[in-house]
Each structure stands twice: as C-alpha cells, then as structure tokens.
Amino acid sequence: MRKLKRYGLVLMLLLIFQLESSAQDPFFSQFYNAPLVLNPALTGISFGKVRTTFNYKSYLNDFDQMQTYSFAADMSLLEADRNPDFAGIGIVVVQDDAGGVLTDTKIMASYAYHNAIGRRGKNYIAMGMQAGIDRISLDYSRLSTQNQWVPFQGYDEQLGNGEDFQRDAHTALDFQAGLLWYTFLRNNSVLFFGVSAFHLSAPNRSLLGEEGPLSRKYLVHGGGKFPMTDKLNFVPTMVFFYQDNISVFNPGVSLEYQVVKARRFTKQKDTSVSMGAWVRNTDACIFGLSLEYGEFNAGLSYDLILSSLSKVSRNGGFEVSMSYNFNKKFRTRTKLISNPSPRL
Template sequence: MKLSRLLYLALACFFAGSSLQAQDIHFSQFYASPLNLNPATTGVLSCDMRFSAIYRNQWASALGNKAFSTFSAGMETRFDVGKNDYWGLGVNLWADKAGTSSFSNVHGSVSASYIKRLGGRRSNNMYLVAGGAVGFSQRSIETLGLQFGEQWDGDTYNGANSSGENLANWNNNITNLDVRAGLFWWMALDKKDKSNVFAGIAFDHLTQSNIAFIENGFDPLYMKTTVHIGGDFRIKRRLAVVPNMIMLFQGPSTEVNFGAMVRFDYSKRAYSNQAFEIGPMFRLVQSRTGQIASDAAIIAARMRYGSSTFGLSYDLNISALRPATNSNGAFEVSYVYTLCGVRSRKMGCPTF
C-alpha cells in the first residue's frame, strides 16, 4: 500500500473517531426512521401502529470489519382524544459501533406526543404536534487496540513506542440521561389524503450530558437542532413527487441532506397499497473550519406492498476522503410495517 493511501486512511479513521464523539448517528433514509428524526413524529400515522427498522454500514472499503455499523428499531401507536385529536406513544432503540476501539453507543428511549387539529376541511386539514422523549445512552470503548500519533515512526506504526496517554485514567463505560423535544406541522392538500406538506424542528440532548471517557474529565455533548421539511405532491393519478430535506446543527458541525424521489403507484385500485419510489439525494457538511463541502451523492429507492415498505440506499463518497474509500460510502436497508384497524381514522398525514 502506498504511503499516500496510508495517510488518507489514517485521516479517515481520525475523522471517524472525532465524529463519533461530536455528532450523533445519521441515516440517509432519515424519513424511514421517524422516531430518530423528531419525537414529535410519534403517532403521526394514518393507521393504528407502525414498526420501523433501519441498518447502515459505512466505510467498509477503508475500515474493513471495523466499519461503522448502525441499527435502529422503533414502534409507535396513537390514541383518539375527543373527535379530532390524538395522543402518540412510542419506544425506540438504536446501537452504533465503529473503529479499532470498538466505540459503541446504545440508546433507548420512550417518546410521547399530542396531535392537535388546527382546523380546515378534509382537503386542507392542518395538524400541529408537540412531542418529547426521555432515554438513556451507554457509551463504551476498548483502549487496547488504539493507536496514537506518538507511535508513528514517519512511515509505519510501532506499537513499542509509548502512546503518551495514561489509559489507566479512562472510564471505558459511561451512561447518560438524554432528553429531546420537538414540534411537527403538516397540512393535507386533497380530499383523498394523497398529497401533503410538512415541516418540523427538534432539539436533542437538552441535558448536554458529560461524555468524557477520561476520569474527572469534562466533555459535554453538544445540543443538536434538527430542521426537516418535505411533502408528497400528486402529479397524476399514479405519479407523485416526494421531496425531503433535513438540516442538522450540532456544535461546530452542520449537515444538510436534500433530494426528491418519484413515486409510481402500480396498483389499479383507487387507493393504492403498491408503489415504487426512486430518486437522488445529496449531503453537504460544514467542517470545524467553517468550509462547506460535498460529502455524498445518494441513490435511494423504496417499494411499498400492502402494509410493508422496503427501502434501499447507497452513499457514493464525493468528499476529500475518496482516495481512502475508493469513493465507496454507506449502504442502508430499511423496513416499515403499518398495522391498520377497520375503524382507523385517517388524518392525511405524511407517510414515513
């Protein structure tokens, strides 16, 4: 392996480790994991219950079996309140592991929301949702496999050299309380609940917990602000455009994902439960120096059949780390299942 590729690989691992501490997990198919997106999406569904699961594998071409691996699963439901309003309740779990240090983060939470109808007729129903979540995160790290700059001879790694770190003072497991809050608004655009527009904002890590592994150290977790907007716009009876955008602000880091998919309903029934979506998305990031750069070009696809929706996406790396990754990025697969009862009251809400 050439020295230049070694250097790029070292940079990739460095940025990977730093991003794990400074930022949360993220998914290219963020729309397929609503409980991670915003606690105010809890219970925003036209059926009685929704189960969602998503898996992401990133940078396997550079890090091999030490690549980022992230899994999340959630379940939510809603309850009628009076004639037009609802309560939402959900549980969510995600786990993330990456790097030579086997850095892992396991998070579990319970979320609740109140879904209030603002008015309008069937063709332009509007709702506002306030939601929150409380959970715990456990972070762990293995220090035996870590490599430090002091152990670099200039062209090779030499484990016999002192790392310059006192690893005996490290706490390899830490647990923190985490609190989230958010708002979500949407409006139906037709009487058949086929088109809608929505927007939301969420605030994560309101407790700003100390996540320092070093004993008596202090490293507060940055609060994160998430802004997301999108819609579902019917063009013809079987054709629709589905745009989505999410903006993440956390400490010195900013991330923006945006794009749109085209959906084709291939069922002959008026209310189709069979559809296929495909389209491009892009991700931009802002570094600690304030520079905005392209990070990934994404191709995403979804297929809905009855109560099940399957999703696939692939990130093509277009950042400065391309020499280390051979332009390979991340692979994601998602699954959403909705359970509808006979007496379900439809709200014309977005389909996550």
C-alpha cells in the same frame, strides 16, 4: 502496517468526535424512513396503526467497518369519533459501532400529542418529546497507537497501546423535543414542516474523567407528496441540522409510481415503487430505491462520496430500511381515516 491502516481512521474518529465535546450524532441518509430519530413529534403519526421501523447503515468500509442500527416502534392513542386530536407513544433504540472499538447506544421513550386545527382535521400541530439514556463504551484492547510501532520492525500488536482511560463506559440521561406541522390538501397532497432539538441536557460523554458534554443539535426538516398523474407522485424532502459549528443540508426528491391500486372487497394491496436522489452539502450524493406493498415498506440507498475523502474511499456506504404498520382494533367505530405518514 495493515493493522495501522485498519484502525487508524477509527482512532482518529474516536479522538476527534467521541472523546471531545464536539461529538456528532450518527445520521441516516434515509432520514425520512427513520421518523423517531428525526423528530419526536412524528411519534404516533400513523393514525390507527402500530408502526415498526428498522434501519441499518454500513459506511467507510474501505477502512474498518462502521455501522449504525436503529429499531423503533410507535402507535397512536386516544383516537375518538368526535375529537380529531390524538396522541402517540413509542420507543427507539439507536446503536453506533465504530469498528468494534467504540459503541454508542441510545434508548429513548417517545411521546407526542397531535392537535387538530379546525373541526375537519386537515391541519395538525404536533408536539413531541423523548427521554432516555445515552451509553458510550470503549474496548481498549482494540485500540492501536504509535506506541505499538517499533522502528525498523513495524507494527507489534503485542505491545501495549499506552492509553490510560479512567473508565471504559459512561451512561447519561438525555432529552429531545420537537414540533411538527402537517396538512392534508386537496387531491391527496400532503405538506409538512418540523423542527427538533437534541441533547437538551448536554449529557457528559467523557471517558477521561473530565467534562465532555455532547453538543446540542438543532434540526429542521420538511417535504410533501404531490400527485402529478393518477399514478405518479412528486415527493420532495429535506433536512438541515446544526451541531457544534457543523451544518448539514440534505435536500432531494423522489418519484413514486403506483403499480397497483387496491380495490375494495379484493385481496389486492396498494403497491408502489420510488426512485430518488439527494445531495448532502457538497460531500455526497445519495441514490435511493424503495418498494411499498400494503403496510410494508423497504428502502435501499447508497452514498457516493464527492469530497476530498473520495481520494481514499468512494464507498460512502449502503443503507437499508424496513417498516411495517400493524392495524389496531378500535373499541368504538371511528370515522377518521389514517393519517399518511409524511415520508416516502
């Protein structure tokens, strides 16, 4: 009985979300800390930096653990003194693991070009694209079905599950594209807005030897950073996406407090802490905390389930994010300051 409970939800999600054309993408609650998963146009936006990011999410742990990992690295290119335009390249790897039964891995190369509007370089339009592979794999040995349930005896894991799939893995090419507008206002304010589209080639993900295209996803995001005092910033962010007749709206706000402001010719580093809350439709409330120390940023969030699923489990899951920016050494002196990434 315990075994059926353990794998029942996994099998249901497998059949509903993965083997049919209505498959959905994994989604990070800290979407603002997973830039290359959010929009390809965010590639290289940290001007003069090599940015690395890591995200981990564990959710629905009252059943069998479901986990999503992401690692990305990107950098700016073509920086010049007289031309404020620049480009960016990067790579992102995302793996979604459903209870050890189903694994989905994406490896994407990313490119973006940031075009300055006007000579002062205060407004930018960026265009980005991603291309790579999407691989889905299934461990048949860990599937549990009603064929393993014996009347008056219970569950017998020694019995075969009775499922017959034509293959245990499938790999397909996938493509993404995005647009981003961002501007630097007076008093160090930042405002940004972007759109992106995923799975433009509608890759086939069926393990049954049939047509099972992954539905295209369309995403809109935006936000900004606005100083309230010398040390306190108001940071609203939102994301909306639509995929296969399912829509998700995820707005929220955080407050960022600058604990230390670095001074020149000292070993001090800018240090700030942030606290915020977001809602995802009417299904969940997300609470987040982050620390930024120099070029390092770490975030922790928790999803509290509010929907009918809370009758079974309120543990929506924890999520951790980390990022670090490495300085690049320019061959020629540049007068451009680093573009602050439009995130927390």
